[in-house]
Every structure is written in structure tokens, then in C-alpha cells.
Amino acid sequence: MLVVCQNYAYMMSCYPDAGGVYSFCRECFGYDHGFLAAWFLMLTYLAMLWANATSLPLFARYFLGDIFRFGRMYELFGYGVYLGEALLSVAFILAAAFLCARSKNVAARLMIGMVLLFVVGIVLCFCGAAIHLTDNWSPAFVTGKAPLGQIVKIAVISPWAFIGFESISHSTEEFSFPQSRFFRVLAVSVAAATLLYVFVTLLSVTAYPPRVWQLAGIYT
Numbered sequence: 042m043l044v045v046c047q048n049y050a051y052m053m054s055c056y057p058d059a060g061g062v063y064s065f066c067r068e069c070f071g072y073d074h075g076f077l078a079a080w081f082l083m084l085t086y087l088a089m090l091w092a093n094a095t096s097l098p099l100f101a102r103y104f105l106g107d108i109f110r111f112g113r114m115y116e117l118f119g120y121g122v123y124l125g126e127a128l129l130s131v132a133f134i135l136a137a138a139f140l141c142a143r144s145k146n147v148a149a150r151l152m153i154g155m156v157l158l159f160v161v162g163i164v165l166c167f168c169g170a171a172i173h174l175t176d177n178w179s180p181a182f183v184t185g186k187a188p189l190g191q192i193v194k195i196a197v198i199s200p201w202a203f204i205g206f207e208s209i210s211h212s213t214e215e216f217s218f219p220q221s222r223f224f225r226v227l228a229v230s231v232a233a234a235t236l237l238y239v240f241v242t243l244l245s246v247t248a249y250p251p252r253v254w255q256l257a258g259i260y261t
Contacts (some may be wrong), residue, residue: 050224060210075115
């Protein structure tokens with residue numbers, strides 16, 4: 042991801058406009074290549090939309106109970122899909138789109154506030170769980186399988202976790218700092234995201250009873 046950072050920083054310096062994969066491909070290879078890059082990028086973002094949209098019903102279930110669980114439509118992989126929760130997700134997406142279209146400043150402040158709340162929440166939860174952690178950290182790998190193979194499997198899918206990284210370059214023309222700082226901004230964002238992913242992963246470990254990883258190694 043740091044190599045990708047360097048590439049983005051270079052392209053942002055060469056074409057300090059709206060930025061993004063479409064803009065860079067269009068400037069370097071023409072509109073046809075730009076169209077193809079934008080099309081595949083759009084498919085990528087749309088492929089992730091469902092994951093973000095379905096998170097809201099999960100929060101609603103946890104904090105509000107069954108208020109939106111009405112109009113059961115079907116079941117997918119053991120997960121019940123309800124009309125009320127689908128409408129909740131659609132309403133939230135439309136509200137966010139309306140806010141971004143009507144007031145850029147309010148949307149920016151809201152996103153900054155939500156990011157800070159998100160980061161502080163994860164850090165506090167992790168610290169609180171780590172204090173009371175016993176021996177859940179062990180073993181570091183699933184027993185009976187090659188550690189290198191497990192690392193490679195995670196490394197292959199890890200770029201998926203940085204799918205929103207490209208959006209930083211969209212604001213290149215609005216940056217008020219020198220171009221020499223582009224790489225540092227991108228690198229800090231990757232480092233912060235990586236640290237948060239590590240915290241979330243380790244936090245999930247603390248939610249299980251001791252020795253669950255040993256048992257997982259035995260049965261897999």
C-alpha cells in the first residue's frame with residue numbers, strides 16, 4: 042500500500058485537479074482508458090455498497106431491538122432480510138446523498154466528526170479489552186497449518202480493506218498544503234487504517250473464551 046501511496050502522490054503532483062483513477066488514466070492514456078478504469082472502479086465501489094448499507098440494520102438491531110424487523114422477505118445464508126431494515130438502509134443512503142449535494146461544508150464536518158468518534162471508539166474499546174485480556178492471544182496461528190500460508194492468504198485479500206483509499210486523490214485541487222506533503226498524507230492514512238484494522242482484529246479475539254484458538258486449530 043505504501044508503493045501505491047507513492048504512485049498516487051506522483052500522479053496527484055502531475056495532475057492536481059479532481060484526481061482519481063479516471064482522471065489519471067484519461068490524462069495519460071486517453072478517454073477510452075479513462076472510461077474503462079472508471080467503469081471498473083465504479084463496479085468495485087458498488088460491490089462494497091451492500092456491506093456498508095447492511096451495517097445500519099445491524100446497529101439498529103443491537104440498539105433499538107426489533108423496531109425495523111418487519112415485513113420479512115427472505116433468508117440469505119441464515120440471515121433474515123426484512124423490508125423495514127431495507128427501507129432504513131435506503132433512507133440513510135438518500136439522506137447522505139442529499140446532505141452531500143446540498144451542503145459540502147456540513148457534510149465534511151459531519152464526516153470528520155464521525156471519523157473521530159469511530160477512531161476514539163475503537164481505541165477505547167481495544168484498550169479496555171486488552172486490560173482484562175488473559176491468554177486469548179495464543180496461539181498466533183492456527184495449529185497444524187503453515188504460518189506462511191496463513192499470512193499469504195490474509196495479504197492477498199488485505200488490499201480490499203483499503204478500497205476507499207483512492208478517494209483521497211479526489212480532493213487534490215482543494216488541498217491547501219504543498220505537493221511535497223502528498224505522500225505523507227497518504228502514508229499516514231494507510232498507517233492509521235492498518236492500526237485500526239489490527240485493533241479490530243485483536244478486539245474480536247478478546248470476545249471469545251480462553252483456548253478457543255487452540256480448539257479451532259484442532260478441529261480445522
